[in-house]
Amino acid sequence: MAAKGITYQAKDVLFKTLSEMFKDKALIMYGLDYPKIVEMLPNEFPEVKADERRADSVFLLEDGSILLLEYESNNRITENMYKYIDYVLRISRKYYEENKDIKKVNVAVIYASNIEKAEDIFNIGSVGINVKSVFMKNYDGDIIYKDVESKIKEGKILEDIDLMNLILLPLMRSKKDKHEIIKDTIELAKEVNDEKNQYFIIAGVLTSTDKFIDEEYANVVRSWLKMTKVEKIFEKEKEEAIKETRDQAEKGKAIEIAKNMLLDNENIEKIVRYTKLSIEEINKLKEVIGL
Incomplete structure (x- = not known):
């Protein structure tokens, strides 16, 4: 059963941790050439229909623009494009109504390995959208897992690329079932010495796999997170x-x-x-x- 969704509000522990850990990070390693992340922003859109109320991740970038980062594992490309247009308009309108500030909103989509192609441009006349796509089928999750596992076992410090690779590992190409990869990744993350990095990886995996992770297992993971020192702090x-x-x-x-x-x-x-x-x-x- 797919997860019903993880609610992140600005004061929630999971949200705050992800926001702090994403700060000053760039996503250039996946071809997303945007300025560095300043902070994570609330991602709730209460007025839209239930299954589209929450964007996956919304970030404020160093140049003042917004990045809407979505993770997709379905082939509903056209329906998703309409959804992104709606999100962009809502984000833009929010900033204009609050501060009379017209924000530039970028959209990037990270596609799970089962998606081999998708359009970047969706034009419906006077209105359209241009997204940047990243296809996880181009990344060998099994090799990346072994590389990061070796670093962790040897007690080496993980770099940003290692942290992001672990977060996105369940979306990458692999010989394993995606639910097995999620469990393996989370168990590996528990072996990371730095507790903040450990928490960041697991919270990130919950976010990137929110649309297809087994709900019962997700609840077990969230319960485990509540016991960590980071969450208690x-x-x-x-x-x-x-x-x-x-x-x-x-x-x-x-x-x-x-x-x-x-x-x-x-x-x-x-x-x-x-x-x-x-x-x-x-x-x-x-x-x-x-x-």
Whole structure:
């Protein structure tokens, strides 16, 4: 059974980890000659139909443009082109409505090894799209697996190309079944010494295979990720951020109450008692409102 989809929101641990790890990386090794990645962007499109609500990956690039990166394992080329046009328009409109900024949006598609050819240009008159295609059938996953496995066993530092190769390995040409490759890749990633790289590879594999990974197995992997030190660190950061936001909201309410009490000529000691603000904070507030 295919996965129902992994929801990435801006504060989610998986999203944050991928965003940090993709930063400053380039995809030139796959012929995608774009500027370096600055950050990963939210990829939800709630207004569209259920099976197309989420793009695979959306990145902000160094030159200020956007990269929409899709992974495909189906032959619905025309239907996919319509989907990409819709995504591009939604991304572009979002930035224009928020900042009056017309963003350049690039589209790249990484095709699994079962796809041998696809059109790069789709023209429907005044509107069209030009995508960059990468065909994983041109990459021997079995050889790449052995090369990276050898590096890991020898304790060598993995380079960016090794990390990206592992993420895309399940899409490459192989003698193995794709589900077997996914499992082998994730098990190999668990042997990587650097925990952030380990997490990045596994999270990346979940993203690149989201459309065909076995749902039950994907849930097992996500459960394993939750036990890692990296996830726990980011969970703690998220909890601290939530607490800070809550504290700021409570402080704002206290200031508003104090302001009203000052305007009602209540004495400072009473205001301190009710709001838990310090005398110094209340005196500063008096100056601000001109009392």
